[in-house]
Amino acid sequence: MIVTLVIICEAGFWVLLAAGLALRYLAGRKRLGAAVLLMEPVLELVLLVATAVDLRNGAEPDWKHGLAALYIGYTVAYGHSTVTWLDGHAAHRFGGAPRPAKPPRYGAARARHEGRLWLRTVLAAAVAVALLQCAVWYVGGANDTGPLTAWQLSAAQLVGVHGAVALTYTLWPKKPPKGRDGGQGEAAGTAASARR
Template sequence: MIAAVIVACEVGFWVVLAAGLLLRYPGRRPRLGGVVLACVPLVDVVLLVAAAVDLHGGAEFSSVHGLAAAYLGFSLAFGHGVIRWADVRFAHRFAGGPPPAPKPAPGSRARRSALWREWFKVVLAVAIASVVLGLLSFVADADQREAVLRSAGPLWIVVAIWLVAGPLWEAGPRDPQPSRGR
């Protein structure tokens, strides 16, 4: 059951986001669009409640419940940025807003800063997911409590991989610049 709720919440996230942006710009109802966009986190609340009810009802804890916690963490940490990213593009396309800023050039200070900001969002997302798993451990039965808490471990491995593949990779050694004048 919880897997279907995760899929429904993912679809719901994009439907609510699209509805808010369509109301705000092509529909020319900016306040109503803003209210709908503010409801995006409610999708996450539905997911959290569904996972808690499922575990409390005696369901065996599985990686799908852990995925629900990870989804919630990543949605809360990255959701605002996704909404802002989409909003800028909709404003440009439908309301004559300025074009989106170009991506920072590889190797630039702006690019490194952006990668560090994204990595800190990953840390926040996994911290939220870990707290959610801790809370879910209280509604799970005593036999499952340890499995619920242990499921946070792989999420922290994602944090380490993201660190190496993101900001540290970008900050790594560069090819030396060719010398001039020889």
């Protein structure tokens, strides 16, 4: 049931996003579109409650509960920026707004961008680890909580791997091709990153 609910929440995220953007830019109903977009967090709340009820009803803690916690952490950290990014593209395509700037590709600006993305991953992992710890306390010593603590370790490993990748952009910054001015792309990318 939990895996099915994770899939439903993911599909629901994209359905609500498409509906909200369509209402905003195709139907001209900006307030209604914004209201639909604000319903996105309800999906994570439903998944959280369903996971807690499943555990309370005596389900053995396993990988499905860990997946739910990781999914909720990911949507908390990356959900808003995904909506903002797609909203900017929809505003450009259907609302006449300027084209959103691309992320920086070179140098220190790219390193800062990657660092900000890594901080989002840290937030995602922190939320997941906290939810998993609450689940460990919730089920108590009566059940084997090993699968839940294993997911906590996986979340920490994810932070480490992403951190190592982000660090490479600082240690070995990518340089623009010779004869090409990377400054404009970096400035535009920095502006885009500031919005996320």
